[in-house]
Amino acid sequence: MKQVFSRPASLKDVQTHFCPGCHHGTIHRLVAEAMDEFGIRDRTIGCASVGCSVFLYGYFDIDVVESPHGRAPAVATGVKRARPDTIVFTYQGDGDLAAIGTSEIIHAANRGEDITVIFVNNTTYGMTGGQMAPTTMPGQKTSTSPYGRDIKNDGAPFKMAELLSNLDGVAYSARVAVNSPKNVIQAKKAVKTAFRYQLEGRGFSFIEALAACPTNWGMNPLPANQRVGDEMIPYFPLGTYKNTENL
Amino acid sequence: MSERLFIKGNEAVAMAAIEAGVRCYFGYPITPQSDIPEYLSRELPKTGGTFIQVESEIGAINMVLGASAAGVRAMTSSSGPGISLKQEGISYMAGSELPGVIVDIMRAGPGLGGIDASQADYFQATRGGGHGGYRIIVLAPGSVQEMYDLTMLAFDLSDQWRIPALVLADSVLGQMKESLVANPRPKADLPPKEWAVRGRGEGMQQNIVKSLYLGDGEMEKFHWKMHARYQELAEKECRWEEVQTADAELIVTAFGSTARIASTAVAMAREAGMKVGLLRPITLFPFPKQAYAALSEHCKHFLDIELSTGQMVDDVRLSVARDADVAFYGRPPGAGSLPTPEELFEQIRKVYP
Numbered sequence A: 001m002k003q004v005f006s007r008p009a010s011l012k013d014v015q016t017h018f019c020p021g022c023h024h025g026t027i028h029r030l031v032a033e034a035m036d037e038f039g040i041r042d043r044t045i046g047c048a049s050v051g052c053s054v055f056l057y058g059y060f061d062i063d064v065v066e067s068p069h070g071r072a073p074a075v076a077t078g079v080k081r082a083r084p085d086t087i088v089f090t091y092q093g094d095g096d097l098a099a100i101g102t103s104e105i106i107h108a109a110n111r112g113e114d115i116t117v118i119f120v121n122n123t124t125y126g127m128t129g130g131q132m133a134p135t136t137m138p139g140q141k142t143s144t145s146p147y148g149r150d151i152k153n154d155g156a157p158f159k160m161a162e163l164l165s166n167l168d169g170v171a172y173s174a175r176v177a178v179n180s181p182k183n184v185i186q187a188k189k190a191v192k193t194a195f196r197y198q199l200e201g202r203g204f205s206f207i208e209a210l211a212a213c214p215t216n217w218g219m220n221p222l223p224a225n226q227r228v229g230d231e232m233i234p235y236f237p238l239g240t241y242k243n244t245e246n247l
Numbered sequence B: 001m002s003e004r005l006f007i008k009g010n011e012a013v014a015m016a017a018i019e020a021g022v023r024c025y026f027g028y029p030i031t032p033q034s035d036i037p038e039y040l041s042r043e044l045p046k047t048g049g050t051f052i053q054v055e056s057e058i059g060a061i062n063m064v065l066g067a068s069a070a071g072v073r074a075m076t077s078s079s080g081p082g083i084s085l086k087q088e089g090i091s092y093m094a095g096s097e098l099p100g101v102i103v104d105i106m107r108a109g110p111g112l113g114g115i116d117a118s119q120a121d122y123f124q125a126t127r128g129g130g131h132g133g134y135r136i137i138v139l140a141p142g143s144v145q146e147m148y149d150l151t152m153l154a155f156d157l158s159d160q161w162r163i164p165a166l167v168l169a170d171s172v173l174g175q176m177k178e179s180l181v182a183n184p185r186p187k188a189d190l191p192p193k194e195w196a197v198r199g200r201g202e203g204m205q206q207n208i209v210k211s212l213y214l215g216d217g218e219m220e221k222f223h224w225k226m227h228a229r230y231q232e233l234a235e236k237e238c239r240w241e242e243v244q245t246a247d248a249e250l251i252v253t254a255f256g257s258t259a260r261i262a263s264t265a266v267a268m269a270r271e272a273g274m275k276v277g278l279l280r281p282i283t284l285f286p287f288p289k290q291a292y293a294a295l296s297e298h299c300k301h302f303l304d305i306e307l308s309t310g311q312m313v314d315d316v317r318l319s320v321a322r323d324a325d326v327a328f329y330g331r332p333p334g335a336g337s338l339p340t341p342e343e344l345f346e347q348i349r350k351v352y353p
């Protein structure tokens, strides 16, 4: 019988700690598939962040550096400048990248660092128990916005894919989701484009992946998946915000 | 062949870094250390190295972390406010057993303080500075020549022990010009960086650089391992200088630029017929306890002098024999706070037995 589906070689054969219905696992897989398909696993270095994806080294069979909270783009800059022949990516949550790490992400993007950033936006601080994130949606209740996010008090959610696309150093910026087979296929394409741009030395590539965090949303996996399509996508539209392919 | 140069302490640091084979420098401007990034922005690219003026000291130290994790020699430099910002990264580097060199040209503080010479960051430097309980190697140069030599040593020690190394100087040492012999990089037998991330390579083991230890007992084990390493470091790498201590009745002790002024005062005391010696620690961590212990066997009077209200004096008191007396004279940092040799001579006269 022909095997049509298997674990990507870049992923280890282990159980993950992710909650049922969490989208981190799917996004890990897309990154691993891209590495496999480009044949770059052996020269790729991952920069883990602080959040539910901190165990990057436990799941990806690649060299990994752990970064302080929010600093992965600076760590990745150091790695890439030290070893320009490697492929370097960061994998960061929304609290990590869009709150404590805003300075590092914006400046790495602006310098056009030849790295790929995988940004997982689940509108909350997953690891610490569901507090308000910079991407928490207006009115969304979290453990530190018990009355719902109040734009007047907390500001509006960051739209990072759009924001970064305005910087000259950014070669590619796209927002994807993994809540449906169609969106997964689109997301895979975008992740591959982001890595290909790095392989071609085009500069900074950025993927924002909308993701479900059923546990901290207080939802079952299916309704949480549903929420991505019903609430998040209308507010955080999918699409390519910057593409320098034909420049 | 070594030539004789007449240059600033900060430039000596930068030259030494290049001689030591630094591949990446990441920094942010702050007085009184900006000559270091200025020099390296000009000279490092010529050697194929990377210079980045980073958006903040936080970014800079994390780039050092990344480059060092990738196995190359990397460095940053700053002063008080910037060194405070780097503490997060230094803690992560210590926790990840990463080498890397940090240069701290101390200025007055706390807060914005001022740009005058200070030694008030002794505690921050020697106690680890960041969270979690760790130590870093701290080298205290006393001349432009030592700014050069100890910067090269910092790279070697850091690589050897997999502990970040800090060169702790002050604005006097950074800004003053002296003659310097640009010695070639010393030969050092260093272990290969097998732990570095390079891309795992075909059929090779995955390398992970991290400080997260969640397994049962793992973190405790890490602490005891590092504790043992710090002890071994203390046994093997303490460095200090003694001047006329053999017959001394009083030993003056000071580090860095203060020791320079103190040595003049010690010479004045000798002229005046007093048996006074000088003990200058060169490694502040590990602290040369053994030198104090040995000298205090026969000399019972010490005078510790610092540009602060007293920090190293704690280590001196912990190191001398129990029946030895340690007096203290401090000039906290700020404009006009640098003591004169006459002033220190007066202090020697006061406490001389």
Ligand SMILES: Cc1ncc(C[n+]2csc(CCOP(=O)(O)OP(=O)(O)O)c2C)c(N)n1
Pocket: A050, A051, A052, A053, A069, A092, A093, A094, A095, A096, A097, A120, A122, A124, A125, A126, A127, A128, A133
């Ligand atoms: C300096 C610092 N502050 C706070 C924390 C605690 N902390 C750990 S993970 C995290 C938030 C993670 O949220 P996010 O980046 O959105 O990742 P997710 O878990 O949602 O994937 C925080 C605040 C920390 N580790 N370090």
Ligand code: SF4
Pocket: A017, A018, A019, A021, A022, A023, A024, A052, A122, A126, A127, A212, A213, A214, A215, A216
């Ligand atoms: S807490 Fe949320 S982000 Fe973290 S593993 Fe669970 S579902 Fe995923």
Ligand SMILES: [Mg+2]
Pocket: A051, A093, A094, A095, A120, A121, A122, A123, A124, A125, A126, A133
């Ligand atoms: Mg999150």
